[in-house]
Structures are given as C-alpha cells and as structure tokens.
Amino acid sequence: MSQNWMRHFELLLTDDNGKGLSFSDFKVTFDIEWFNIKFSRVAVIKIYNLSPHTNNRILGKEFTKIRLIAGYDGIATAVGDNQVGKVTPVSAGDVGQKNGQNFGQIYSGDIRFTITGRDNPTDTYVLIQAIDGHQALLGAVVNTTLAAGYTVADLHAATMQSFDPFGVKKGITGDMPATVFPRGRVIFQSAHKVMDNISEQCGANWQIVDGLVNMVPENQYTQEAIVLNSLTGLVGMPQQTMGAGVNVRCLINPNIRVNGLIKLDQTSVYRAALSSHDIQMSGGSISETKDNGNLVVNGIASTPPASIATDGVYIVQSISYTGDTRGKAWYMDMMCMARGSAELQVSSALNRSVISG
Missing domain, CATH: 3.55.50 (Phage tail protein beta-alpha-beta fold)
Structure with missing residues (x-):
C-alpha cells in the first residue's frame, strides 16, 4: 500500500500533434465531474498568474487538448515532461498504482473554451473548460x-x-x-x-x-474493490442518503474509477435520519431487513434511505474531483450504490466480474 504524502500534480496543454506546455508548477485549481452517462466528463480548470504571452497562446486556441495527472508520489519517477515541447503520452497502463506510486491520469479532454479573470488585484487566471471526447x-x-x-x-x-x-x-x-x-x-x-x-x-x-470508448456490461466492473478507510485516504464518514446512494469522500486516488468497486466498513456509514412525517405516516410498520446482501428500510411511503451493503462493497456511480495545488482541497466525492441493491435494478449484480481493457 502506498502512502498518501507528497502530492503529485501535472497539467499538460497540447495541440493536435501532442506538443505543448506543462503547468505543473503553477497554482492551479480544478473541478472535474464524471457521471455514468456519455456526456459526462467535464472539467473546469484555472491556471493562475501566467505571463501575457502565455495567456495569449492559450486564448488563441493554440492548444486543443488538456491532460491532468494527480495523486501522491511514491518511489517511481513522475509521468510526463515539464519542458516546452513534445509531451510524453500517458497510456492506460500508466494510470494507477505501480511500484508504490499512487498517481495517474484522472482526466483528458478537448478544450471547449477559455476566458481570463481576476480573483483580486494581484491574482489573475485563465479558466479552461474541457469535455472528454467533445469533438x-x-x-x-x-x-x-x-x-x-x-x-x-x-x-x-x-x-x-x-x-x-x-x-x-x-x-x-x-x-x-x-x-x-x-x-x-x-x-x-x-x-x-x-x-x-x-x-x-x-x-x-x-x-x-480519456479518449477511449468504454462499453461496460451491466454485469461487470472496471476495477476490483479498493479498500477505503482512514489509512487509505477515506475522509470523514460515508453518508447514507435518501434514495441516492451513499456519498463517500476520499483523497484523490486515480485507481478508483466510475463503474468500479470500493469497499467500506459498513458500520462506519453514517445513517440517514427518517423525517417525523415518514415515521408518523408509517403506522409503526418501519423495518430493516436483509435483501440480496444489503440492509433495506421498508414501510416508508416516500423515498426510503439508500441500501447499505452488509459486505461493504459499493459500485461507484459518479466522481467529483476537487483540487487546489496551493490549498487544502485534494478530494474525490463519490456517489456509490450498494452492490446488488434494488436501486440498481440488476438481478445479476452479485455475480458481477471485473473487466479489463
């Protein structure tokens, strides 16, 4: 298991030929949304305090692609090139934990538009919005x-x-x-x-x-269950919601992907409280039973709480990355569904396997 210390970050802007610039040493903030739908991978990235010349190159549409690599350093050397010129490509095999490293590519996409702005009298930025596979x-x-x-x-x-x-x-x-x-x-x-x-x-x-057309069958997953706890990057307590899965926050880990699995200690999930109205309208019929390996609340007329996995295994349905290279934020916020829960409406969920590319 690698240790979550010494953040690793690379931001690369390239043209259609793969040549461009690295902004890995600048103050950068990023917000990336990844949902389990085709038009989903959208990134908003701010690069701060660039020279007017570099600003003009970005605004002038010289660069068409953006790639972001993040996580934590291990014993391996960094992926990429911090110099102007040809940027070393990162293949699918480079993403994830290898030889103690815990960083990898978390986003690549087509630059949709760029604008400039100012946070205060001294700090300017270029804002870039990108969409994976947009063109x-x-x-x-x-x-x-x-x-x-x-x-x-x-x-x-x-x-x-x-x-x-x-x-x-x-x-x-x-x-x-x-x-x-x-x-x-x-x-x-x-x-x-x-x-x-x-x-x-x-x-x-x-x-x-990341420039690949992935088609994941409903009875398969993109990666095996990754254990999340306080030693492996889990932040706070997972939160059960009313019908929208379990919300989980952890430190950025490129090994965790949408349609992949994570494993939690199910006793650590913070349970959602029922409203007074739900309790009153139930007439005392509220119960919690085991169904297909999950804890399910019955007897509620409105939307019930999301299922809790008794084995702690959840399917990642969406990931929101938030980062600031000069600030505290370095998180993944995930919405997850209990494997085999009724919410998934997939009868073969417990027999799912891991699919590799």
Missing part, C-alpha cells in the same frame, strides 16, 4: 453499408472507425451478442446514437473516458 461526440458520423449477415460486433467496428479521425480509440468492451442479421443495412447516423443502440443490445453502459 468526437459532436462530429463523428457512421456512414457505411453493412452486408447481410452482419453482427453487432461488425456494427461496433464500423462505429469505432468513425471515431478514429478524432483520436478516440476502442477501450473496454464486453462480449457482443451472437445475433446475425439477415438483411443488409445502410447507416448514416451520429456515432454516439449508434453506440446507444449497440450498448442497449449488449446490456451495457458506454462513454468516452
């Missing part, structure tokens, strides 16, 4: 003809070809159905809509993550 989601079109006898895998391959000009590649992909379609098909449609159809046929959720 591919807007511009990729599947324009092809599939011959009779095509499969879902053939349709998926054609869709990946439409994403390729935007630098988006195939990522995590589960098994495809073996259905053979007897008639040919002419397709001229936005690639993201075709992916909606493919993922529905595969019983999966899809989205673009």
